[in-house]
Amino acid sequence: MNKEILDNLLKDIGENRFNHTLRVVKESKKLAKIHNIDMDKAITSALLHDCAKFEDKNKLLNMAYDFDIMRNNIMKLNNHLIHAPLGAILAEYKYNVLDKDILNAIKYHTTGRRNMSQLEKLTYIADYIEPARKFNGIEKVRQLAYLDLDKSTLLAMDESLIFLINNDRIISKDTFEAREQLIINIYFKEEMNE
Amino acid sequence: MNKEILDNLLKDIGENRFNHTLRVVKESKKLAKIHNIDMDKAITSALLHDCAKFEDKNKLLNMAYDFDIMRNNIMKLNNHLIHAPLGAILAEYKYNVLDKDILNAIKYHTTGRRNMSQLEKLTYIADYIEPARKFNGIEKVRQLAYLDLDKSTLLAMDESLIFLINNDRIISKDTFEAREQLIINIYFKEEMNE
Numbered sequence: 512m513n514k515e516i517l518d519n520l521l522k523d524i525g526e527n528r529f530n531h532t533l534r535v536v537k538e539s540k541k542l543a544k545i546h547n548i549d550m551d552k553a554i555t556s557a558l559l560h561d562c563a564k565f566e567d568k569n570k571l572l573n574m575a576y577d578f579d580i581m582r583n584n585i586m587k588l589n590n591h592l593i594h595a596p597l598g599a600i601l602a603e604y605k606y607n608v609l610d611k612d613i614l615n616a617i618k619y620h621t622t623g624r625r626n627m628s629q630l631e632k633l634t635y636i637a638d639y640i641e642p643a644r645k646f647n648g649i650e651k652v653r654q655l656a657y658l659d660l661d662k663s664t665l666l667a668m669d670e671s672l673i674f675l676i677n678n679d680r681i682i683s684k685d686t687f688e689a690r691e692q693l694i695i696n697i698y699f700k701e702e703m704n705e
Numbered sequence: 706m707n708k709e710i711l712d713n714l715l716k717d718i719g720e721n722r723f724n725h726t727l728r729v730v731k732e733s734k735k736l737a738k739i740h741n742i743d744m745d746k747a748i749t750s751a752l753l754h755d756c757a758k759f760e761d762k763n764k765l766l767n768m769a770y771d772f773d774i775m776r777n778n779i780m781k782l783n784n785h786l787i788h789a790p791l792g793a794i795l796a797e798y799k800y801n802v803l804d805k806d807i808l809n810a811i812k813y814h815t816t817g818r819r820n821m822s823q824l825e826k827l828t829y830i831a832d833y834i835e836p837a838r839k840f841n842g843i844e845k846v847r848q849l850a851y852l853d854l855d856k857s858t859l860l861a862m863d864e865s866l867i868f869l870i871n872n873d874r875i876i877s878k879d880t881f882e883a884r885e886q887l888i889i890n891i892y893f894k895e896e897m898n899e
Contacts (some may be wrong), residue, residue, distance in 0.1 A: 522753075547867055584885070584889060588888075588889070665873075669870045669871075669873075672866070672870055673867055673870055673871075676863045676866055676867055676870075677863075677867075679859075679863075679888060679892065680888075681884075681885050681888050681889075682881065682884070682885070684881070687876065687878070687881045690778075690876070691778070691875050691876070691877075693784070694873060694874075694875050695778060696784075697874075698873065699782055
């Protein structure tokens with residue numbers, strides 16, 4: 512991995528978040544191998560997925576306004592979601608990533624979206640299951656991650672949704688649409704084609 | 706209440722569902738009084754809210770196709786949702802209800818929707834809390850129903866969503882949008898107006 516990128520990341524996101532990133536890279540490599548997904552893309556997506564999660568929260572908010580990410584209610588009410596779309600912008604303009612699939616894996620790593628690519632699901636799941644995570648029900652998500660990316664992603668989203676609901680937090684429309692499509696893919700594909 | 710309507714209902718939806726309907730009428734009267742909502746509209750909405758929940762499921766499905774209700778994925782995958790929009794159609798054409806607010810209270814009594822009227826929330830909640838219901842967390846929804854229709858509706862939706870998520874069922878877009886708006890109304894109204 513490029514030393515300049517690593518130095519920049521460490522400076523922007525701080526040591527804890529940087530160490531999390533390295534764990535996501537490791538998890539992504541494992542998943543890329545199992546699911547036969549492009550290894551270089553998996554590593555780059557993981558490395559940059561949190562590149563906009565600045566330790567300095569004012570910097571995050573100012574950049575979000577500058578790059579016109581604060582358009583909808585959910586970004587205003589849930590600042591936690593800003594870093595993913597902002598990260599995709601930084602990946603492109605600061606880190607010179609050109610590959611659309613990598614940029615989308617970064618952009619949607621927190622919410623997911625309808626029609627996620629395999630790389631997008633991989634980054635979403637690697638971030639969710641890296642070894643230091645301790646979410647409710649995470650062991651089942653981990654087990655599924657090595658068998659079936661769709662089922663693992665659905666379960667991770669369901670756990671996230673229950674957390675959001677129990678805390679009166681707004682749910683992203685992207686997550687809502689991602690979940691609907693995953694359920695159809697997993698359980699009803701044949702029926703929907705009738 | 707009109708005897709012809711009661712006879713028709715009993716014939717279409719059967720004794721159990723008919724008795725549920727009478728309990729929802731009673732609950733709706735109570736809520737209408739507390740929240741100062743039009744009593745006649747509350748009674749008519751409650752009386753007809755399940756008028757399309759035919760005991761004969763083939764009849765329900767055939768009518769849903771006839772009236773073009775089966776357009777989207779969610780209706781195909783969750784037949785339970787059909788009776789509400791179909792009920793609004795029957796209320797208009799079989800029971801000659803002209804009032805749009807009543808028709809919407811029937812149409813959205815299962816899912817809710819963005820910008821629900823007070824009558825829509827009342828019918829949604831009366832159906833949810835009538836005395837024979839035994840959902841998870843229902844006592845809190847009942848207590849809130851007599852104090853604050855928005856908060857009660859949000860909590861009922863949250864409980865419904867958790868049930869759907871735990872059972873791998875698709876969530877209606879209307880419920881998703883209703884919940885988002887209720888949260889903004891309850892918690893963030895001032896912030897959103899800034």
